[in-house]
Amino acid sequence: MARIVRKKPFIRKRPCQFCLSKQPVTYVDYKNEEVLSKLVNLQGKILSSRITGTCAKHQRAVALAIKRARFVAILPYIGTVKREKKVETVKEEAKKVESVQSENN
Numbered sequence: 001m002a003r004i005v006r007k008k009p010f011i012r013k014r015p016c017q018f019c020l021s022k023q024p025v026t027y028v029d030y031k032n033e034e035v036l037s038k039l040v041n042l043q044g045k046i047l048s049s050r051i052t053g054t055c056a057k058h059q060r061a062v063a064l065a066i067k068r069a070r071f072v073a074i075l076p077y078i079g080t081v082k083r084e085k086k087v088e089t090v091k092e093e094a095k096k097v098e099s100v101q102s103e104n105n
């Protein structure tokens, strides 16, 4: 009986962006929207460390910072929802149609 040996897919581990910085980061600032917005997906969920590459220590700090940022309304609790986009596009289309009609008249 031949055993089926599956090769593990090679995934290069991303280094932690906070560990890489020259000055060691011990506290992730909740007011730093630029950094935190990259660690959240479109739905406003906190991305896992497996995806972002942050180490366990910094992931804990990031999660806390994101939760604080949400509380002071720097980050949203809920991100963009597809339904909202559709409503917007329909409204925009209606406006376009109206503007075209007014130009013709």
Ligand SMILES: [Zn+2]
Residues within 6 Å of the ligand: 016, 017, 018, 019, 054, 055, 056, 057, 058
């Ligand atoms: Zn780290």
